[in-house]
Amino acid sequence: MSLSTPKSDWRAGIERRLTRTREFVHDTDPEALGVVLVSMGSLLAAFVGFLLASPWTAVPLGTFLIGTGYGWARHQALVARAVTFAMTTVTLVTLGLIVVFIFAESIPAFRYETASAFGVSVPGLGMFAQARWDAVSEPVRYSLLPMIHGTVMVTTIATLVAAPLGVAAALFIAEIAPPRVRELVKPGIEILAGIPSIVYGFIGFTVINPWASDAFALNGGSTYLFVGMVVGLMALPTVVSVAEDALTSVPDVMKNGSLALGATDWQSMTSITLPAAFSGVSAAVLLGVGRAIGETMAATVMLAGVPRISEPLVNVFYGYETLTSLIARGYGSANGVHESALFAAGVVLFVTVLCLSVASQYIEARMRRRLGGAE
Amino acid sequence: MSRDSGRQADAVSRRKYLLTSAAVGVAGLAGCSGNSGDGGDGGDGGDGGDGSDGSDEGSNSMSSGSSGPATVTAEGSSTVYPISNKGSSYWNSNSPASDGEYWGSNDEGSVAGWDQIDTDQNIADYFASLYGFETTGERSNPPFATRVALSHSGTGCEAVRDGLVDIGNSSGPITAELDISEDQRDENYVDHVVGRDGQPVFVSQSIYDSGVEQLTGDQIRGIYQGDITNWSDVGGPDQEIYVVGRAEGSGTDTSFRLNMLGDADAPMDVDTRLGQNQQVQQVLQDNDNAIGYMALAFSGSGIQAIAIDFEGTVYRPDPDAENTIFDSEYPLNRDLHMYTRINEETPDGTDMREAAFLNMFLTDFGQKTFVEDVNYITLPTSDIEAEREKLPDQA
Numbered sequence: 229m230s231l232s233t234p235k236s237d238w239r240a241g242i243e244r245r246l247t248r249t250r251e252f253v254h255d256t257d258p259e260a261l262g263v264v265l266v267s268m269g270s271l272l273a274a275f276v277g278f279l280l281a282s283p284w285t286a287v288p289l290g291t292f293l294i295g296t297g298y299g300w301a302r303h304q305a306l307v308a309r310a311v312t313f314a315m316t317t318v319t320l321v322t323l324g325l326i327v328v329f330i331f332a333e334s335i336p337a338f339r340y341e342t343a344s345a346f347g348v349s350v351p352g353l354g355m356f357a358q359a360r361w362d363a364v365s366e367p368v369r370y371s372l373l374p375m376i377h378g379t380v381m382v383t384t385i386a387t388l389v390a391a392p393l394g395v396a397a398a399l400f401i402a403e404i405a406p407p408r409v410r411e412l413v414k415p416g417i418e419i420l421a422g423i424p425s426i427v428y429g430f431i432g433f434t435v436i437n438p439w440a441s442d443a444f445a446l447n448g449g450s451t452y453l454f455v456g457m458v459v460g461l462m463a464l465p466t467v468v469s470v471a472e473d474a475l476t477s478v479p480d481v482m483k484n485g486s487l488a489l490g491a492t493d494w495q496s497m498t499s500i501t502l503p504a505a506f507s508g509v510s511a512a513v514l515l516g517v518g519r520a521i522g523e524t525m526a527a528t529v530m531l532a533g534v535p536r537i538s539e540p541l542v543n544v545f546y547g548y549e550t551l552t553s554l555i556a557r558g559y560g561s562a563n564g565v566h567e568s569a570l571f572a573a574g575v576v577l578f579v580t581v582l583c584l585s586v587a588s589q590y591i592e593a594r595m596r597r598r599l600g601g602a603e
Numbered sequence: 604m605s606r607d608s609g610r611q612a613d614a615v616s617r618r619k620y621l622l623t624s625a626a627v628g629v630a631g632l633a634g635c636s637g638n639s640g641d642g643g644d645g646g647d648g649g650d651g652g653d654g655s656d657g658s659d660e661g662s663n664s665m666s667s668g669s670s671g672p673a674t675v676t677a678e679g680s681s682t683v684y685p686i687s688n689k690g691s692s693y694w695n696s697n698s699p700a701s702d703g704e705y706w707g708s709n710d711e712g713s714v715a716g717w718d719q720i721d722t723d724q725n726i727a728d729y730f731a732s733l734y735g736f737e738t739t740g741e742r743s744n745p746p747f748a749t750r751v752a753l754s755h756s757g758t759g760c761e762a763v764r765d766g767l768v769d770i771g772n773s774s775g776p777i778t779a780e781l782d783i784s785e786d787q788r789d790e791n792y793v794d795h796v797v798g799r800d801g802q803p804v805f806v807s808q809s810i811y812d813s814g815v816e817q818l819t820g821d822q823i824r825g826i827y828q829g830d831i832t833n834w835s836d837v838g839g840p841d842q843e844i845y846v847v848g849r850a851e852g853s854g855t856d857t858s859f860r861l862n863m864l865g866d867a868d869a870p871m872d873v874d875t876r877l878g879q880n881q882q883v884q885q886v887l888q889d890n891d892n893a894i895g896y897m898a899l900a901f902s903g904s905g906i907q908a909i910a911i912d913f914e915g916t917v918y919r920p921d922p923d924a925e926n927t928i929f930d931s932e933y934p935l936n937r938d939l940h941m942y943t944r945i946n947e948e949t950p951d952g953t954d955m956r957e958a959a960f961l962n963m964f965l966t967d968f969g970q971k972t973f974v975e976d977v978n979y980i981t982l983p984t985s986d987i988e989a990e991r992e993k994l995p996d997q998a
Contacts, residue, residue, distance in 0.1 A: 362870070363851050363852055364851060364852055364856070364857075364860070364867075364868055364871075365860075365868045365869055365870040365871065366868060366870075433882075433885070434885065434889075437889065438889035438890070441889070441890055447843045447845050447874060447892070448845045448874050448875055448886070448890060448893075449889070449890075450875065532874060532875035532876070533850070533875055533876040533877065533878075534848075534873060534874065534875060534876055557850055557851075557876070557878055558850065558851060558852070560754060560755030560756075560757055560758050560850070560853065560878070561755055561756065561757045561780075561850050561851065561852040561853035561854070561856070562757070562852060563757060563761070563780075563781065563782060563852075564782060566852060
């Protein structure tokens with residue numbers, strides 16, 4: 229077996245699967261099988277009908293509901309397997325449709341912003357090779373660079389706020405706080421996550437912006453600095469709760485061993501708990517960063533809404549526009565290529581957040597491996 | 604996907620599409636009625652016109668849930684919203700003629716323009732019966748309901764284009780909002796102007812107090828195009844100018860560029876762009892060096908409208924002055940539009956339900972109550988006559 233070529237291995241795999249399927253079909257009640265086939269088939273038909281915007285979509289959907297309802301009463305185990313599988317597929321298909329839609333809608337903008345590099349014309353290159361965004365007056369250009377710069381500024385500042393505060397708070401809750409304090413503080417932090425972002429934005433717009441305008445003698449009060457700080461506060465609960473989970477998941481034996489060797493609490497925290505939970509804490513920070521990138525309301529309300537790059541690049545006392553606020557501000561009055569350019573901003577956001585989420589999943593998986601299956 | 608503006612040009616294929624989708628929709632309704640999404644669209648509106656005697660309304664396919672004509676739906680600009688929404692609220696209340704405050708007259712007073720109306724009917728009953736709808740005679744139960752949603756000019760125009768609502772409210776011309784030609788507009792839409800909106804230029808109180816009470820058109824152009832950046836250049840204190848613009852491509856932005864800067868595509872150089880009138884008001888109050896423009900309805904304390912000198916004529920924010928910012932000659936005034944869609948069922952573009960509702964705004968009562976009372980500018984008599992001509996004949 230071990231000498232067999234990959235090709236025959238692959239064939240054997242399929243054969244094994246076929247045999248197993250045949251056995252499964254043979255062993256199962258044909259009526260149950262029929263019910264599952266009918267209900268899954270009609271769900272598929274309903275999906276096709278939905279895509280074609282057919283008025284008959286209700287018929288297969290009804291068949292699915294009736295079939296599943298009947299099957300649930302008669303052959304629960306098998307139907308439950310099929311339904312849970314179908315629901316998972318629905319989730320993934322929804323994601324897929326959204327991705328396809330965003331990408332398809334952004335195509336005109338990418339095509340409009342075609343620029344040539346080394347004699348090859350690359351669609352969308354113009355969005356990243358020059359810095360002019362003006363959707364109305366000539367020359368109409370849709371550069372995303374100013375917004376990418378704004379998003380990077382806001383996210384960086386937000387991370388500088390959320391990461392140290394979040395990790396410190398997580399350490400306190402997980403390691404230092406007496407149980408009674410922990411019971412009070414933890415729900416408190418979770419409530420912080422429940423405050424709608426427009427509330428932060430409104431406070432920023434009516435209190436922080438006017439104050440910043442006076443205190444720093446700015447022309448108008450929009451600054452990446454304060455938007456970043458507000459967004460950092462909003463990302464804080466995410467960082468705290470994920471980092472706290474990571475810290476509590478460090479096995480007690482490791483800490484106890486350190487304490488038994490005569491290390492103080494603080495020494496075991498810094499040299500045992502934190503390094504052991506390092507991957508989880510980083511994942512927490514990355515999730516917080518993802519939250520900060522996607523934050524829309526506060527940024528839209530507090531920023532000036534003029535796509536420009538601050539001078540010099542790292543000057544945090546300007547506040548122009550981020551990718552999310554560009555979309556939020558522009559969707560109502562945009563049409564044609566302008567609207568498509570907003571979708572292009574969505575594509576950039578989507579790809580960025582996807583990369584971050586993959587990175588944090590990878591880090592989490594690594595943490596699990598290193599700590600031998602600790603949850 | 605249907606937003607492709609190229610489709611606009613091909614009116615024939617679009618009509619075919621509309622016809623087919625209407626047929627499919629009826630087929631679908633036969634199977635499952637009570638589809639509320641279809642209740643409000645323009646296609647069904649045509650049935651309201653056919654069945655104007657009102658008695659057989661319940662039997663045709665448009666009875667989506669309740670009996671009687673479908674709700675008139677409107678959506679769009681936040682600038683038109685106060686007019687549209689106040690009208691809708693009055694309509695839905697269907698106040699009796701004895702109310703005195705909202706409709707009709709009694710011992711304590713009568714509504715504006717009542718001497719021209721003088722009826723015993725309730726408000727919505729009166730206006731609906733002019734177009735042949737059956738009256739209910741009950742408070743809070745109009746012959747058909749009206750509903751107004753708040754979004755943006757562009758969204759309102761798209762919604763009326765796609766048949767999602769009956770009336771699209773817009774503060775900019777639909778040609779600019781949807782990027783279509785005037786021929787396409789005349790072929791597909793009817794433009795009902797219900798009032799005028801001045802776009803006065805406001806400055807922060809402290810700028811006004813230090814002597815900037817009037818600017819010339821050229822100075823404002825200079826400020827909004829980045830040539831003038833300090834108040835001392837226009838006779839004010841030595842302070843930077845905080846220039847407040849409006850959301851890129853919005854109705855307010857487009858009409859300001861067109862009327863003040865000379866071209867709908869004119870370049871601008873502003874410090875911030877804000878979407879809502881309320882935000883402009885807030886920012887002008889919060890900063891002591893700001894200039895902005897917004898609907899007259901949002902003037903308040905802490906900000907001052909300034910006079911503007913256009914080629915020798917000074918338009919003042921004072922209603923008693925010789926030339927005022929309320930005049931229709933004031934270049935920053937713009938029409939407030941309610942667009943309806945021309946399609947197979949309504950070749951005139953306005954069906955009976957829409958006409959009954961829109962006609963309410965084109966009376967002395969409507970102009971005073973829904974336009975002037977929310978700080979907009981009423982239409983002169985000749986314009987009202989012209990607007991009435993666009994509506995179908997009364998019953």
